[in-house]
Amino acid sequence: MPVTAIVGGHWGDEGKGKVVDALAADAHMVIRFNGGNNAGHTIVGGHGTLRLHLVPSGITHPEVECVIGPGVVVNPTALFDELEILHGAGISTSRLRISDRAHLVFPFHVELDEREEVTRGKKAHGTTRRGIWPVYADKAARFGIRAGDLLEPDFLQDRLDEVARHTAALLGRTVTPGELWYLCEEWADKLSPYIVDTHPLVQTALRRDEAILLEGQLGVMRDLDWGAYPYVTSSTCLAGGACAGAGIPPQRITRVIGVVKAYTTAVGAGPMPTELRDKTATRLRDVGQEYGASTGRPRRCGWFDCVAAKYAAEVSGFTELAVMKLDVLDGFESVKICVAYKDGRRMLDTIPHTAVLSRVEPVYEELRGWQGTADARTPDDLPHESRAFLSRLAEIVGVPVSMVGVGQEREALIPTGFGRRDIASPVGGS
Numbered sequence: 001m002p003v004t005a006i007v008g009g010h011w012g013d014e015g016k017g018k019v020v021d022a023l024a025a026d027a028h029m030v031i032r033f034n035g036g037n038n039a040g041h042t043i044v045g046g047h048g049t050l051r052l053h054l055v056p057s058g059i060t061h062p063e064v065e066c067v068i069g070p071g072v073v074v075n076p077t078a079l080f081d082e083l084e085i086l087h088g089a090g091i092s093t094s095r096l097r098i099s100d101r102a103h104l105v106f107p108f109h110v111e112l113d114e115r116e117e118v119t120r121g122k123k124a125h126g127t128t129r130r131g132i133w134p135v136y137a138d139k140a141a142r143f144g145i146r147a148g149d150l151l152e153p154d155f156l157q158d159r160l161d162e163v164a165r166h167t168a169a170l171l172g173r174t175v176t177p178g179e180l181w182y183l184c185e186e187w188a189d190k191l192s193p194y195i196v197d198t199h200p201l202v203q204t205a206l207r208r209d210e211a212i213l214l215e216g217q218l219g220v221m222r223d224l225d226w227g228a229y230p231y232v233t234s235s236t237c238l239a240g241g242a243c244a245g246a247g248i249p250p251q252r253i254t255r256v257i258g259v260v261k262a263y264t265t266a267v268g269a270g271p272m273p274t275e276l277r278d279k280t281a282t283r284l285r286d287v288g289q290e291y292g293a294s295t296g297r298p299r300r301c302g303w304f305d306c307v308a309a310k311y312a313a314e315v316s317g318f319t320e321l322a323v324m325k326l327d328v329l330d331g332f333e334s335v336k337i338c339v340a341y342k343d344g345r346r347m348l349d350t351i352p353h354t355a356v357l358s359r360v361e362p363v364y365e366e367l368r369g370w371q372g373t374a375d376a377r378t379p380d381d382l383p384h385e386s387r388a389f390l391s392r393l394a395e396i397v398g399v400p401v402s403m404v405g406v407g408q409e410r411e412a413l414i415p416t417g418f419g420r421r422d423i424a425s426p427v428g429g430s
Helices: 016-025 077-087 109-122 131-141 145-153 151-173 175-193 198-207 239-246 279-288 305-315 384-397
Strands: 001-010 030-031 040-045 046-050 065-068 096-099 212-219 252-262 262-264 300-302 319-322 334-341 344-346 361-368 402-405 413-419
Touching: 001 305, 001 361, 001 413, 016 252, 016 402, 016 413, 030 198, 046 077, 046 145, 065 198, 065 344, 077 175, 077 334, 096 198, 096 344, 096 361, 145 151, 145 279, 151 175, 198 212, 198 305, 239 252, 252 262, 252 300, 252 305, 279 334, 305 384, 319 384, 334 384, 361 384, 384 402, 384 413
Parallel strands: 001 212, 001 252, 030 065, 030 212, 065 096, 252 319, 319 402
Antiparallel strands: 040 046, 262 300, 334 344, 334 361, 402 413
16 A cells, blocks of 8 residues: 655645545554644544644544654643543544654743744744744754653653753743653653554554555645745655654655645745735635634635645655645636746746745736536536636646545545546545
8 A cells, every 4th residue: 555645735724634534534544744733634524623733634533543753743731632622522542642752842932932923023934833943943952852751750850951951041031840840740641641652553554555644734835945934834844754754764655645725825924926915815715714723813815826836746746636625716707826926027937045936926827717616526526617727737736636625524525637537546535
């Protein structure tokens, strides 16, 4: 069975959770490989609407092993809240595993994040203020505390002395090892059943050739190296990042699904060339319910950016696209797609340096609109104009559209083959 990576093809919030949830019906394991509780994946099904931020989106399937990989940063308090929601919905979390190598988000990380955003003033990056960049910074500086440390008291106590001194210097106030120890004790009591060395579990699944899904967070345009730096996250969002963040050899990933919406959205600061600030943006936001799953912030909205999607497909190795929320475009007389950027007299067909990206103007191609995708359940049910739209996206981005979302329910995710005749990826459901 192939190992499939599901990654965002734009700025995040594309609908990756829905794709993972659907494909998990035929999977053995789902591994979340990057980020923290700074972005959410929404699942709508028999358990109602679930907004997950740390737990992998395969958790609603009773037979699926769900792994929070070493590339993820875990805020225990946020995770406890999430587990409570799942238990309240009647969903077992006995199959959840947290890598002992995953780093922990402390309250002081959140404090540092909030302070920095306030200090930036009008130049704030628009972070979620969840402490994500500070914990990744500590990880790189080798001051981090990992989940497995909670299970080794002597080792942990020695580490906390160093962490307390480092944190006190950053915050300019006293931070004692004792207060950190008390917090870790509380966390250990609740987290210990979930914390394991996930490497043997993953390797066993690989040897058995079992289906594995790698669930990414945010999108390529927020990637630390390839996104619109500095308006990025602090981990890699590419499929290549799943190798390190999940512990999967690169040659085992044979399928990479780039998830995009039929239009473009973003949360936070930084350039977004197709952003609209008119009644069209308001319509997209209202119909698409474009508000952040983690923060509730209204998302910036605009027409589909083919330049960004093609760039994402190239650097992340997309083998196919999943185009979500096609139904939100129902009723438009015409729709637009951005096929290039204009920088003065130059025409660009790829993502340039952030300084250039901040000043480019989108070059649009206009297509006929359509009506009636919300009721479609097969490719033949889709209006001709919407199929032409999908085929054009596949042509420009350079990979086929293998599935299309036309609503929140699992049944509203349609297997398709736009852009290549020999692909019709099955979508599971339960």
